Amino acid sequence: MVSENQSQALMPAYPWQATLWEQFVSLRDRGALPHAILLCAENGLGARKLARGMANYVLCSQPSHAQACGNCKACLLLKAGSHPDFKSLEPEEKSTQIRIDQIRELNAFLAQTAQQAAWKIVVLEPAQAMNVNAANALLKNLEEPAAQTLFILIAEHGNKVLPTIRSRCRQFQLPAPSRELALDWLSGQGVKGAETLVDYLGPYPLLALEWYQHDSLAERQAIQQDIEKLLGHQSTASAMSKRWSALEPPTLFSELLRWAESEIRRASLANASRKYVTFMFQFCDRLRQKCALLGSSANINAALLIDEAIFDLLGLARIRPKLGTSGVDRHDNID
């Protein structure tokens, strides 16, 4: 039994993590943990919480029943954010990159002897945010780690991580839940209209919950309808530029990208011309660059990015074939 005053939530935090959690616990309990884990999970599956739970389970001095105790010194220090043998690394504010200086600091931390427990644990997210220099600085520690060092690297896709890093990690894939499980969990969180969200987003429950809490779906659907209006010449470039300038740029561009990716799927299904598909791939690339730019600095001329995207869409309108029902139409009947 877990005591009532357990100070942290039970693991796994989400039902779709159960299999991976059991696998991890079994490795830990058998003393068979790899020294580096690459935890691959799409956004919206709670990978960060899972990684933290793994770290806690390893650091806890008296885990039982596949749970950290929540009460020992290690658990309390970790909860307070002051465990000396635990390090969490992510891009610093206003940056999308993990810098080489951060890795150097990490290396200094790894060179010290563990203070509390025997283990030292590093959670690094997202693994693809390390550029080549940062990755190279980490390699030596990944290659020849001190005993009882555990790296947990988080990435959306393994293939986005530099091969030199990936090849030194054991890859764990956190699967998305089934549609039924996603809906079941969302309904347990009091989310109304969960089916619409899951249809739109896919079975990524935490993302769906976030959209529900921020009432994002209507805004996103409106952007998708704007795109169709622009392509169908039911709206002008200047009107759209004005409308989109009022939106949060990251929201706008992530939704433009979502539209473009689904347009590629529709174009492929409809055997659209190579010219159109090529144009769409290039458009997607440009949108991804814009999303990255927006994430990297606050001093971006969003109006210029919006006008470039509108220019692309107008170019696309000239060569767009009829592709049948778009993803937007499916949701027109939803309030």
Ligand SMILES: [Zn+2]
């Ligand atoms: Zn403990």
